[in-house]
Amino acid sequence: MQIQTNASLRSHHTFSIEQSCDMLVEASSIEDIQQVYSNPDWQAMPKLMLGKGSNMLFIEPFQGLVILNKLRGTTVTESEHYWHLHVASGEDWPNFVRWSVEQGYFGLENLALIPGCVGSAPIQNIGAYGKELKDVCEYVDVLELNSFEVKRLSAEECQFGYRDSIFKHALYEKVVIVAVGFKLEKKWQPHIEYGPLKAFDANTVSAKEVFEQVCQVRMEKLPDPTVTGNAGSFFKNPVISELQYQQLLAQYPNLVAYAVEGGMKLAAGWLIDNCQLKGLTLGGAQVHPNQALVLVNQGHATAQDVVDLADHVRQTVWQKYGIELEHEVRFMGKTQETNLLELRGALK
Ligand code: FAD
Numbered sequence: 216m217q218i219q220t221n222a223s224l225r226s227h228h229t230f231s232i233e234q235s236c237d238m239l240v241e242a243s244s245i246e247d248i249q250q251v252y253s254n255p256d257w258q259a260m261p262k263l264m265l266g267k268g269s270n271m272l273f274i275e276p277f278q279g280l281v282i283l284n285k286l287r288g289t290t291v292t293e294s295e296h297y298w299h300l301h302v303a304s305g306e307d308w309p310n311f312v313r314w315s316v317e318q319g320y321f322g323l324e325n326l327a328l329i330p331g332c333v334g335s336a337p338i339q340n341i342g343a344y345g346k347e348l349k350d351v352c353e354y355v356d357v358l359e360l361n362s363f364e365v366k367r368l369s370a371e372e373c374q375f376g377y378r379d380s381i382f383k384h385a386l387y388e389k390v391v392i393v394a395v396g397f398k399l400e401k402k403w404q405p406h407i408e409y410g411p412l413k414a415f416d417a418n419t420v421s422a423k424e425v426f427e428q429v430c431q432v433r434m435e436k437l438p439d440p441t442v443t444g445n446a447g448s449f450f451k452n453p454v455i456s457e458l459q460y461q462q463l464l465a466q467y468p469n470l471v472a473y474a475v476e477g478g479m480k481l482a483a484g485w486l487i488d489n490c491q492l493k494g495l496t497l498g499g500a501q502v503h504p505n506q507a508l509v510l511v512n513q514g515h516a517t518a519q520d521v522v523d524l525a526d527h528v529r530q531t532v533w534q535k536y537g538i539e540l541e542h543e544v545r546f547m548g549k550t551q552e553t554n555l556l557e558l559r560g561a562l563k
């Protein structure tokens with residue numbers, strides 16, 4: 216196991232903001248993770264399991280131990296109607312999706328090119344282009360941090376929701392995800408209901424074509440984190456009641472929304488854009504000029520710049536529409552996770 220002290224986190228998260236941690240270790244096996252969590256010398260240190268850091272903002276130097284997920288390996292089995300893929304949590308998600316499409320294990324193509332590790336995908340139930348992880352997940356294997364036993368959770372037990380799961384709630388900081396099981400139908404059916412995929416003919420389109428189209432749209436729409444630091448959508452799309460939606464629609468006839476269980480999901484990108492915030496810069500942080508839901512590091516941003524800008528966006532949207540945006544990006548403080556509400560107070 217490689218161990219570094221006072222290490223830089225800059226290359227371990229996609230916002231590319233300089234930040235340090237007291238200790239950084241690479242875990243290549245479940246035993247490595249057990250060792251880290253059971254080492255008496257490290258008992259008192261806050262610990263953070265990290266994938267590719269593509270949903271993270273480190274607010275301050277982290278006074279704890281960061282564990283980089285390097286668990287590797289994929290196995291494939293089959294039943295009459297399905298391919299069953301068992302994938303170690305440290306595998307790279309975009310590579311895994313590309314590989315699966317190349318091998319003829321179809322069903323992941325709508326989720327192409329989402330940065331991160333396979334094992335991070337269940338945490339916020341990653342989603343794009345009409346599909347979510349929950350649609351293909353069979354189980355999640357976790358290492359319980361009190362017993363050090365590996366336990367299998369069915370997809371149902373994971374309580375997946377929009378950018379949500381049990382790993383953000385009851386199992387928060389209680390488990391480390393070590394593998395994910397996928398169940399992919401051998402008889403592939405395209406999911407091409409979402410915007411830029413609608414042009415395909417369901418009778419003739421191939422999984423490879425969907426994969427390539429999703430990759431192309433994503434490359435056009437979203438800033439590449441290897442060039443411009445960012446963490447994807449900064450805020451979640453808010454869900455409001457039908458009544459509140461009708462009131463807003465009367466005021467804003469172009470409002471973009473989708474019917475979901477429990478109400479209407481609004482496009483936060485549209486809300487922010489309609490406040491004329493696209494391109495707004497604070498310090499080195501910017502509301503992306505083409506995609507208002509993405510905040511970027513122009514190269515010299517500090518975490519405080521990003522927090523200031525995020526708070527400005529949150530306040531402006533609140534004042535204009537009476538809607539509170541919740542950030543999707545996870546904020547890591549000195550010793551524990553934090554959020555905009557704790558850092559900047561409630562909206563008034
Ligand atoms: P990290 O950022 O490293 O970690 C995220 C959280 O998970 C942290 O709290 C961490 O402690 C915890 N964690 C990580 N690994 C484990 C583990 N093994 N066990 C327990 N806890 C763990 N998301 C979408 O849903 N859809 C998109 O379309 C999308 N597009 C994106 C585009 C860009 C350009 C970027 C930068 C991000 C995008 N995201 C998207 C967000 C991001 O890709 C996902 O949240 C992804 O799953 C994060 O994976 P990661 O390995 O980088 O997780």
Ligand code: EPU
Pocket residue numbers: 342343344345410436446447448449450451452471482483484485488493505506507508543
């Ligand atoms: N829009 C604007 N102005 C903008 C941005 C968007 O008007 O600046 C409008 C668009 O025209 C469109 C609507 O908002 O009508 C939705 O935009 P888009 O299709 O780009 O999707 P999004 O809501 O911005 C969500 C996810 C993405 C995911 C895409 C594709 C969330 C928070 N974000 O983005 O996920 O890739 O849909 O399915 O749900 C992420 O979570 O990090 C992420 C990138």
